[in-house]
Amino acid sequence: MNAHRYSVCIRAGERTIVTTDNYDVVPNEITFLFGESGIGKSMISKAVYGLLDPDDLDVTVNGRPYPEYCALASTHEIRDNSFFVFQEPSSHLNSLMKISDQLSEGSLRLCKDDSEILGRLWQNADRNALRRVLNVFPKPYRPSGGEKQRVLLAMAFKKMDVLASTKDDGAESFFVFDEPTGSLDNNYRNLFLELLFEKYTRRPFTAMIITHDYSVISELYARYRGFLPRIHLMELRRAGARAVEVIDFSAQEYLNWLGEKPPQVSGTVAGAAVLDFGARFSVFGRNLCLFKDAAHTQPANLVIRKGEMAYVKAPSGVGKTTLAKVIMGLYHAHDLAMNLCGMPITGRTGKKVWETRIWGKKATMVFQHADESLNLAATVRETFLGLPLARRLTPQTLVSALGELFEDSVTDAFLSKKVAMLSGGQKQRLNLLRSIVLGTDLLILDEPLNGLDFLSVKKVLSILDDRRGRGAALLMISHNEEIFDHFVGREHVYYLTECS
Amino acid sequence: MKQLLKRKDSRWLGIWLAGILLVGIWDVLFLNRPALLQVTAGFFNTFCVALLVVVFTLLLAWGFALALHFLDAGRNRTPYMLLTFALNLIRSIPQIVGILFGYVGVSALVEAGFIRSPVLIFSLLALSISLFVFIEFVDLLRERIAHFQKLDFYNAMRVCGISEGRVINFDILWKNSRIHILNKLISVFGAAIFLQCSVDFIISVGLSTDVNSVTLPATMGSLLAKIDSKQDILAIGYTLTHPAYAGNLFFEHLMGLTVAFLVVFTLMSVYHIANGYAERHRL
Numbered sequence: 001m002n003a004h005r006y007s008v009c010i011r012a013g014e015r016t017i018v019t020t021d022n023y024d025v026v027p028n029e030i031t032f033l034f035g036e037s038g039i040g041k042s043m044i045s046k047a048v049y050g051l052l053d054p055d056d057l058d059v060t061v062n063g064r065p066y067p068e069y070c071a072l073a074s075t076h077e078i079r080d081n082s083f084f085v086f087q088e089p090s091s092h093l094n095s096l097m098k099i100s101d102q103l104s105e106g107s108l109r110l111c112k113d114d115s116e117i118l119g120r121l122w123q124n125a126d127r128n129a130l131r132r133v134l135n136v137f138p139k140p141y142r143p144s145g146g147e148k149q150r151v152l153l154a155m156a157f158k159k160m161d162v163l164a165s166t167k168d169d170g171a172e173s174f175f176v177f178d179e180p181t182g183s184l185d186n187n188y189r190n191l192f193l194e195l196l197f198e199k200y201t202r203r204p205f206t207a208m209i210i211t212h213d214y215s216v217i218s219e220l221y222a223r224y225r226g227f228l229p230r231i232h233l234m235e236l237r238r239a240g241a242r243a244v245e246v247i248d249f250s251a252q253e254y255l256n257w258l259g260e261k262p263p264q265v266s267g268t269v270a271g272a273a274v275l276d277f278g279a280r281f282s283v284f285g286r287n288l289c290l291f292k293d294a295a296h297t298q299p300a301n302l303v304i305r306k307g308e309m310a311y312v313k314a315p316s317g318v319g320k321t322t323l324a325k326v327i328m329g330l331y332h333a334h335d336l337a338m339n340l341c342g343m344p345i346t347g348r349t350g351k352k353v354w355e356t357r358i359w360g361k362k363a364t365m366v367f368q369h370a371d372e373s374l375n376l377a378a379t380v381r382e383t384f385l386g387l388p389l390a391r392r393l394t395p396q397t398l399v400s401a402l403g404e405l406f407e408d409s410v411t412d413a414f415l416s417k418k419v420a421m422l423s424g425g426q427k428q429r430l431n432l433l434r435s436i437v438l439g440t441d442l443l444i445l446d447e448p449l450n451g452l453d454f455l456s457v458k459k460v461l462s463i464l465d466d467r468r469g470r471g472a473a474l475l476m477i478s479h480n481e482e483i484f485d486h487f488v489g490r491e492h493v494y495y496l497t498e499c500s
Numbered sequence: 501m502k503q504l505l506k507r508k509d510s511r512w513l514g515i516w517l518a519g520i521l522l523v524g525i526w527d528v529l530f531l532n533r534p535a536l537l538q539v540t541a542g543f544f545n546t547f548c549v550a551l552l553v554v555v556f557t558l559l560l561a562w563g564f565a566l567a568l569h570f571l572d573a574g575r576n577r578t579p580y581m582l583l584t585f586a587l588n589l590i591r592s593i594p595q596i597v598g599i600l601f602g603y604v605g606v607s608a609l610v611e612a613g614f615i616r617s618p619v620l621i622f623s624l625l626a627l628s629i630s631l632f633v634f635i636e637f638v639d640l641l642r643e644r645i646a647h648f649q650k651l652d653f654y655n656a657m658r659v660c661g662i663s664e665g666r667v668i669n670f671d672i673l674w675k676n677s678r679i680h681i682l683n684k685l686i687s688v689f690g691a692a693i694f695l696q697c698s699v700d701f702i703i704s705v706g707l708s709t710d711v712n713s714v715t716l717p718a719t720m721g722s723l724l725a726k727i728d729s730k731q732d733i734l735a736i737g738y739t740l741t742h743p744a745y746a747g748n749l750f751f752e753h754l755m756g757l758t759v760a761f762l763v764v765f766t767l768m769s770v771y772h773i774a775n776g777y778a779e780r781h782r783l
Binding site: 368 | 573651652653655656657658659660661662663664666667670671675676
């Protein structure tokens with residue numbers, strides 16, 4: 001491949017934030033860039049696109065100071081012909097302009113008809129529903145995160161149409177999609193890919209798609225095999241304290257791993273029920289039901305025995321996390337009938353019971369967002385202080401516990417490092433380990449693979465399987481259906497839905 | 501050093517210390533010895549009481565914030581409501597009036613001979629100021645706790661079995677709020693000096709001729725109320741109509757001028773230090 005190679009160094013004062021020598025962009029081809037959260041994928045892509053603020057950061061691209069790089073004709077061309085879809089859609093949208101006006105701002109107005117793109121992204125919802133979204137002045141809470149993300153995707157697709165109709169084939173482009181489907185489910189993820197390849201067929205462009213969603217590989221291999229020669233799978237990995245390198249990601253390794261025998265088939269030590277949670281419950285005025293089948297015909301209690309791993313599925317917003325918080329006694333549900341580790345629990349069970357007998361002793365939970373659930377001002381070592389462990393955590397046992405997911409990076413300096421200074425992936429691993437070391441009978445994991453690279457995904461799943469093998473009961477909540485469908489036996493899958 | 505001077509708070513701390521040192525040297529050279537001793541004692545006493553106010557305010561606020569938090573979570577609401585009512589009652593009293601009565605009480609105890617130790621007198625004076633200053637500090641601590649309780653941070657730690665006391669004291673207040681707390685303490689230090697000087701001045705000039713100079717330690721407020729200082733300060737007004745007299749201010753009216761300067765300069769410096777600190781930490 002004839003790639004443009006970029007070397008990028010980003011510093012803030014004396015501190016190097018990230019540096020790489022081999023960020024390759026292949027012209028008129030599509031690159032999927034994987035890698036753990038916070039390693040620098042977005043920042044490097046923004047640097048190459050010319051979006052960083054030289055007043056805030058000291059940036060060099062290919063040895064050039066940033067203002068000089070941004071002033072190059074080639075950088076201008078990239079920016080004129082392309083679009084950058086930000087990970088956090090709210091930061092992109094202007095709250096003082098209606099969404100409909102923003103969809104036709106600047107060069108986007110050259111694409112006269114966006115009804116087809118919008119119709120596809122809204123799955124042909126009725127016109128009134130779409131109009132309601134387009135007439136909104138964006139606020140943090142309105143429209144929803146998923147709708148904002150679709151608005152940005154629509155802008156990018158419009159820009160592709162503009163490129164196709166106004167520029168010749170030689171024109172350089174660089175479309176960046178930073179977690180384009182992070183707020184969307186697999187259905188929308190597939191819709192995004194469908195539109196992307198349709199536009200690509202009309203007029204090839206250069207695209208960099210930053211994602212943690214490894215299951216996109218299966219989709220590419222299942223539906224877009226014809227495009228595989230024009231697709232590159234890359235991974236950003238650490239190559240030093242602050243240096244990162246871009247390496248080829250082996251799709252086959254991932255697909256083979258998925259094809260392996262599910263771990264739970266062997267070594268199950270099923271015993272007494274650790275959790276028996278009633279099939280119906282009400283919380284925040286909503287009635288929620290658990291079923292054993294996707295068609296929602298067989299209501300079933302959520303029962304997890306020792307050595308079992310259960311998986312709860314539901315579309316975004318139905319209440320998977322709410323269910324986990326009800327089980328952990330953080331939300332009060334009506335009509336609650338639950339037995340946890342032999343203790344009958346109802347809506348009237350007092351907080352004292354949870355504090356003294358359950359939290360950290362019988363059951364615990366890993367929250368979805370490591371950034372919010374860890375004390376960012378504490379050090380790695382302090383994160384483990386105060387846990388109700390059966391045996392005191394000595395420096396040696398702490399290093400050994402951390403070593404399970406951090407390998408040889410557990411030095412004294414690492415233990416004294418502030419959590420805020422860790423990458424997103426490292427924070428997620430720390431978040432998981434804090435709960436895993438407790439060795440509770442029940443461990444609830446809400447999106448445990450968030451922000452992890454493939455290597456860490458495999459390690460985390462291996463550790464969880466090890467805990468399960470030793471008798472722990474695990475409850476998984478995740479959007480990552482492909483991996484958990486593979487990992488959890490079908491008889492342990494539950495479907496959560498709202499019911500009347 | 502350059503880095504330190506770039507920071508507004510450090511720069512103003514340096515300016516404050518340098519200003520005091522300069523005034524001190526000038527006074528040693530040109531102020532008569534009895535007056536110098538009084539100014540030094542007044543400054544030292546005021547400074548000590550202000551520091552004690554800071555310590556007492558912190559202890560009182562931390563204790564009451566925790567008490568309110570745990571009582572609020574309890575099933576029996578009566579203790580929480582009683583404590584809230586008591587605090588609101590204190591809040592409803594104007595600070596200066598409350599402190600004035602505190603001073604009257606302390607001076608009555610001194611006059612009656614119940615307290616003699618200067619340390620105890622200082623502590624009681626500081627306590628009476630703290631009582632009317634600490635409530636807004638309680639509000640700050642409770643706001644910080646409430647903010648973090650809304651985040652997953654709090655629940656994630658609790659479900660790991662970490663005790664509520666540790667989450668609040670260590671993780672929320674110490675690890676995540678100490679910058680806010682320190683900023684507030686700097687402001688409390690300034691407020692303590694201001695309130696102390698105001699009340700001392702009021703007591704010295706208006707309430708009782710017995711109380712201040714005889715029974716309570718000299719402070720900058722009480723020094724300001726002395727007839728010598730008043731004349732010195734009047735001399736400043738005199739120079740407005742007789743500019744040629746300005747030179748004499750720095751040699752013949754040093755006592756009042758020094759005290760007034762130290763009060764104003766300290767308050768201004770503390771204001772800039774607190775502001776700079778808040779800006780540096782983006783509070």
